[in-house]
Amino acid sequence: MGRSDIGAATQRIPTTTRSNPARLATADAVLPPGEAALPRPSRPGLEARRWNKRTRRDALVFVAFAAPNVLLILLFTYRPLITNIYYSTLDWTLGAASATSVGLGNYVEFFDSPDASAVLGVTAIFTVTTVGGAMALGLLVALTLNQRLKGRTFARAVVFAPYVLSGVGVGLVWLFIFDPTYGVLSWMLRGIGQLSPQWVNDPKLALVMVILVYIWKNLGYCAVVYLAGLQSVPPQLLEAASLDGASSARRFVSIVVPLLSPTTFFLLITTLLSSLQAFDIIRIMTPSGNGTSTLIFDSYLQAFGSYNRAGYSAAISVVLFLALLIMTAVQLRFVERKVHYS
Structure with a gap:
């Protein structure tokens, strides 16, 4: 094999294989002479499904931990605050059945x-x-x-x-x-x-x-x-x-x-x-x-x-x-x- 053939074969080997001698030796041992290693095809659909599943799981965990606290804050902090603001617009005697706005x-x-x-x-x-x-x-x-x-x-x-x-x-x-x-x-x-x-x-x-x-x-x-x-x-x-x-x-x-x-x-x-x-x-x-x-x-x-x-x-x-x-x-x-x- 001449120098031109060796160069052509080297160009056909992927960059990741050329940069790693160990992977180059493995590729030479497995692949027939003259054939270059091809990258594995990506599977975007599988990765997207895994990501969506992980995202949904994290979201459910967040809701499970945060929802009780948020509910208690809304119930015992913001609800009394809003109710108190409403009461401040009334002429109401404590204990009376009616009030005047x-x-x-x-x-x-x-x-x-x-x-x-x-x-x-x-x-x-x-x-x-x-x-x-x-x-x-x-x-x-x-x-x-x-x-x-x-x-x-x-x-x-x-x-x-x-x-x-x-x-x-x-x-x-x-x-x-x-x-x-x-x-x-x-x-x-x-x-x-x-x-x-x-x-x-x-x-x-x-x-x-x-x-x-x-x-x-x-x-x-x-x-x-x-x-x-x-x-x-x-x-x-x-x-x-x-x-x-x-x-x-x-x-x-x-x-x-x-x-x-x-x-x-x-x-x-x-x-x-x-x-x-x-x-x-x-x-x-x-x-x-x-x-x-x-x-x-x-x-x-x-x-x-x-x-x-x-x-x-x-x-x-x-x-x-x-x-x-x-x-x-x-x-x-x-x-x-x-x-x-x-």
């Missing part, structure tokens, strides 16, 4: 009432102070617990314990402490010749009392989350900055704080939503809402207090829902731009 009248009445500014102001003060106080103090506690201290595991458990306690129990205990007549704080102040402030009777002091208790309860949650964020900070960066002569405060501001931005963003959203929906502690410590009527508590008083105005209460609830929705959207839209995820 008033459209947006309940909303107009709420924003025109002199109590609206007070309720919105109390809600803003309570939310800002509880969120800011819990996050700031939680970061300081996390920085302390992140040190190599003896008994720090027990200290972490003690700090986090109030967060998992019942809000009713926490409110009752602290109400006994703040009671101006029989409280522990009153007894201590009388021991040094001082009178106890009227925490429960004074509207301003009642709001301060509730804020302090709520910060104390959520402090452990913020501390534990911040502690997890601090432990994820690479120690090599802090050591390099220390070798360059950066002080501890400089390292904290320039390295730790930016790396904690995802943790701070997460806490900002969760604590904000939690504070706007705080109810149990306020209800236990100030049952009549004396200076502590936030949006959610005022909604409760309107429906189940002496007013029994279910439609008006539903309108206040919708206002609270819109406030939560707007604040969450603003945080996701603007605050997240300052977050460093890497």
Whole structure:
């Protein structure tokens, strides 16, 4: 066989066979001389059937796992929300057999009432102070617990314990402490010749009392989350900055704080939503809402207090829902731009 015949035979061998010597030897051993190996014909119909069968199976598995959750969310979240929006358009006394449609009248009445500014102001003060106080103090506690201290595991458990306690129990205990007549704080102040402030009777002091208790309860949650964020900070960066002569405060501001931005963003959203929906502690410590009527508590008083105005209460609830929705959207839209995820 001449060189031209060898070249022609080589050109007839597929590229995949020429590139693999082992397959070339197998082809030469099986095929007669002068015949090239042909690629196996594809079967698109079979592959399509296999793909469709696998896709249908995956879809059925997804539906089997997701359908119960979606059904429960629709039944216990979106259905009550839609029903509450409908109730907010009614002039309905709780327990009455009939109701009158008033459209947006309940909303107009709420924003025109002199109590609206007070309720919105109390809600803003309570939310800002509880969120800011819990996050700031939680970061300081996390920085302390992140040190190599003896008994720090027990200290972490003690700090986090109030967060998992019942809000009713926490409110009752602290109400006994703040009671101006029989409280522990009153007894201590009388021991040094001082009178106890009227925490429960004074509207301003009642709001301060509730804020302090709520910060104390959520402090452990913020501390534990911040502690997890601090432990994820690479120690090599802090050591390099220390070798360059950066002080501890400089390292904290320039390295730790930016790396904690995802943790701070997460806490900002969760604590904000939690504070706007705080109810149990306020209800236990100030049952009549004396200076502590936030949006959610005022909604409760309107429906189940002496007013029994279910439609008006539903309108206040919708206002609270819109406030939560707007604040969450603003945080996701603007605050997240300052977050460093890497």
